Amino acid sequence: MQSAGTASQVGRWIGRGEALARLGVKAQTLYAYVSRGRIAARPDPEDPRRSLYAVADVIRLSGEEPAGGDIGQWLPPPEESNGPDFELRSSVSISVKGRLFYRGMDAVQLAETATLENVARLMWDARSASPFAEVRPRVGATPGHSARGRLFAALARRAEEDAELKPRPADGLRIECARVLDEAVDAVAGPGPRLFLHQRLARAWKVREGDAHLVRRALVLSADGGLDAPALATRAAAAGGASPAGAALAGLATLAGSATIIDLSRASAWVVAVRRQAVDAARRAHEAGVLSGFGDPDWPGGDPRAAALISEADLPQDLARAMREGEEMTGRAPTFGLALVAVARRLELPRDAAADLLMIGRVAGLLAHALDQTTNGSPIRARLRYVGPEPGAN
CATH class of the missing domain: 1.10.580.10 (Citrate Synthase, domain 1)
Structure with missing residues (x-):
């Protein structure tokens, strides 16, 4: 059974295969997106040698709409608002x-x-x-x-x-x-x-x-x-x-x-x-x-x-x-x-x-x-x- 914290991560982060399929690009392009800051990535908690990719970023680049058209379900829950802030004003x-x-x-x-x-x-x-x-x-x-x-x-x-x-x-x-x-x-x-x-x-x-x-x-x-x-x-x-x-x-x-x-x-x-x-x-x-x-x-x-x-x-x-x-x-x-x-x-x-x-x-x-x-x-x-x-x- 998944804890509430684990469940909140499901859907927000996906593996490389799914990210490539959603974007319709090759692995090199995905890595370029990450290196240029267009897609957030993090180590897989179950296997740190692998990476997970932020679904919200993948959706934004692919033009895909999440189920039900509600982008909010892919964003961090409100209780995490005091966590790391990667949005910069320029x-x-x-x-x-x-x-x-x-x-x-x-x-x-x-x-x-x-x-x-x-x-x-x-x-x-x-x-x-x-x-x-x-x-x-x-x-x-x-x-x-x-x-x-x-x-x-x-x-x-x-x-x-x-x-x-x-x-x-x-x-x-x-x-x-x-x-x-x-x-x-x-x-x-x-x-x-x-x-x-x-x-x-x-x-x-x-x-x-x-x-x-x-x-x-x-x-x-x-x-x-x-x-x-x-x-x-x-x-x-x-x-x-x-x-x-x-x-x-x-x-x-x-x-x-x-x-x-x-x-x-x-x-x-x-x-x-x-x-x-x-x-x-x-x-x-x-x-x-x-x-x-x-x-x-x-x-x-x-x-x-x-x-x-x-x-x-x-x-x-x-x-x-x-x-x-x-x-x-x-x-x-x-x-x-x-x-x-x-x-x-x-x-x-x-x-x-x-x-x-x-x-x-x-x-x-x-x-x-x-x-x-x-x-x-x-x-x-x-x-x-x-x-x-x-x-x-x-």
Whole structure:
């Protein structure tokens, strides 16, 4: 006989097989949903090696209606309202009806003219004055053998320097964020004239002046992707007392190991193969089931950022044809990661520049989440449930 507590769990959590059947997806997609925070998961109390998945999240993503149409039967009972709270308030970004908005402004429309500085001010809610006006160049090079290594080193250095225990006013935190973003770009681009952030990167990568707008668009569109795992990691660090730089570092480390970067790396390898062997490479990859860069579970109708970036990229004929035929073969639109890779190849940037663009742009958004959490965020109440060996058993 089940206890009342056990019975309350029945229907709220389901196994992997049932979750896959309800969603109609493969296991990799289910894991991607979990890693991006779209489906909550927890260990199975009867077998900690297995996972259970929240029915409410599965229903929301599949569009399925619970029996009787009453969603309330799938939600936690009222007596558990004092338990862990995984719902966070965010005013940074939201996706609605296939469009991404930064504080209510359409990201694709912003990318037409806005710089990363403009978007950072918007996301940081810096209305009265520009925090970048207080920024001065930092003397001295940032150590690291790669752009990514220098980017992490710059954030780590700022995290150490900004680790104050006393509260800071919101305007002071915004200036702090501007300094962090400025130093992050300098860490990748190196010293030089105090141009716009995208111009510094374009200059370092020897991009023609007429093509610098593609770097600007890529950075603006990379700034945020909603309340995903990197944003959650940033907010958790900020709620725990980390400085904006420290919180952004936590989010960036999460992004570096995420499915987004893995997919981008695979798409980059595919683009290189396509440019060498034309579209035959795409056909072989599709037949082998390893064609990367098409279809994103977060954007079933296609990522508007990818479409906007590709439409402005003026891709060479071989790559444009491969993108078109890849979409026809899979029936899915290119991902934003693939769009970044295509632009990087079009501009003849360094090998890892697509990921660098994504991570640099994302620093602005992660700083926004850190600031939002510190100044206006809801408390994060979570409980770590131990499922290891019984203490003293060994």
